[in-house]
Amino acid sequence: MDNIDRKILELLQEDGRITIIQLSKKLNLSRPSVNERLRRLQENGVIQGFTARISHEEIGKSTLVIIQIGNLKIECHRFEEIIKKEMDILECHRVTGTNSYFMKVAVASMKDVTALVDRLIPFGQLNTSVVLSSPIMYRPLLPVNDY
Incomplete structure (x- = not known):
């Protein structure tokens, strides 16, 4: 895992809906390169899934x-x-x-x-x-x- 992988993890945790295009621009990498890194991070179990953070207060569980x-x-x-x-x-x-x-x-x-x-x-x-x-x-x- 290198600094680019670390940055991918940081960006995904800041915004799980970030697009591959946005990631590639922020990282100065091609889209295929970003896709390959994401695939590898998932296959290695580093990225276990994608989800939304929900406000417990806003859904009535205050x-x-x-x-x-x-x-x-x-x-x-x-x-x-x-x-x-x-x-x-x-x-x-x-x-x-x-x-x-x-x-x-x-x-x-x-x-x-x-x-x-x-x-x-x-x-x-x-x-x-x-x-x-x-x-x-x-x-x-x-x-x-x-x-």
């Missing part, structure tokens, strides 16, 4: 919550299967430390938080934190320089 769960009462794989069905959970990370999982949740109201907590509490000890603000909502992910 309450963002971090839920931590520890002291699990069931096996991790069973817990993971259960939470995959909880569509309000945006992210779930299995972590080290006193808690086993950190989950990012977006819901419409505190009533929905309560309902989700009630569904999860049988599986372990919960700690919930309501997000007050998000100074960094999204940051482009770029490879280390010596990659």
